[in-house]
Amino acid sequence: MGADAAIAALSALAQGTRLDAFRLLVRHEPDGLAAGQIARDLGVPQNTMSAHLAILARAGLVRPDRRSRSIIYRADLDGLRALMLFLVKDCCAGNAELCAPLVAELGSCA
Template identity: 65%
Template sequence: MEIEPVILALAALAQATRLDVFRLLVKHEPEGLPAGEVARVLVVPQNTMSAHLAVLSRAGLVTARRTGRSIVYRADLARLQAVMSFLLTDCCDGRPEICTALIESISPCCPPKQKRKGKAHVRSHV
């Protein structure tokens, strides 16, 4: 990733409401949220929210799709990953033991659910 898109993404997130918007959209992945719902949840006027969503969209951090009369916004997690990877490239000058705590702290807080195969195992009570 080039430096300019990273700067654009970081600048977009360097404002409290936009950071709140992005974090809210991350929580609602992969469904996303309509713009009006984002504004309602964060108690921000819709015209102000539109401006914030436009900044995040130009930075590539959110995507939008029209669904009927609503526009549903989603966090672009691939872009976030690219920004984070850019920031961590060459972490600690090739000494991974220094970066271990940092990398562990950004590991997913909720691992993917395991899909069950076949019938559930039933324990017998002996």
């Protein structure tokens, strides 16, 4: 991931509703959620949520998947992984022992 893509992803997440939607979709992996369900869960009008989801999709953080008459949104974990790697690529100037607490914290999420 380059700097421009990272800036787009971080900008997309720098808004409360979009951050909440992305975190909700991460919790619902791998099944995803319909756009209407995301809107209901977050108490946001459906047309507003559609705009937020489009921004997240353009930033490479969510993927829409048409299933019959519904669009199911899923968190794009590859996009998230690329963003996280971009952010920590040069962690602690290459001193792995300094990054150990971060790696351990991430490992405890599994």
